[in-house]
Amino acid sequence: MRTDRGLDRLITFLDAIVAIAITLLVLPLVDVLPDEGEVVDLDALLVAEAGRFGAFALSFAVIAQLWLVHHRIVERVGSYDRPFVLVNLVWTLTIVLLPFATEVTAVYGDERLAIAVYIGTMTVSSACLTLLTLLLVRRPYLRRAGADPAEDDLPGALLTTGTFVLALVVGVAVPAIGYLSLLLLLLPGPARRALPRRAD
Secondary structure (H helix, E strand, O other), X not given: OOOHHHHHHHHHHXXXXXXXXXXXXOXXXXXXXXXXXXXXXXXXXXXXXXXXXHHHHHHHHHHHHHHHHHHHHHOOEOOOOHHHHHHHHHHHXXXXXXXXXXXXXXXXXXXXXXXXXXXXXXXXXXXXXXXXHHHHHHOHHHEOOOOOHHHOOHHHHHHHHHHHHHHHHHHHHOOOOHHHHHHHHHOHHHHHHHHHHHHO
């Protein structure tokens, strides 16, 4: 039997996992601070660890954006079933892995496998969000009463996940581009806004 309390517990559980994961991102930054009594110039420290700070900022933004998309999805959810729960659990797995993937980028830099781990984790996360949107489209009984089906932007979700896949392929194939391939994610927004104008 599916209950409102069960759905609330599920969403609270998912939000708690995201909150913990996004907090864990900062722990490697604490480790770069010198030991007590050791004198290290702060400017030099920040320059030396610029890559780690950059990876932290990017991963924070990515987790925040993934959560915002997930939040918009669950706002339209009024019930749940086993596939919905399982996809959400896989999604949280990708969120939990992101702090590890972030540290991999800081330690291994532009190595192909490091790029694959980092962007690949984001790609799977995006794919899970797309699958959740697909579940809402294919299983209307999951949708909250009064929720507008037009808000289920499956084309936009597919476009975003496809762009993640492209960024993964480009980043791994051309390590010189590497993580900069994530800039491709700036394209889906303008592309989606252009589609209705072409249809007119």
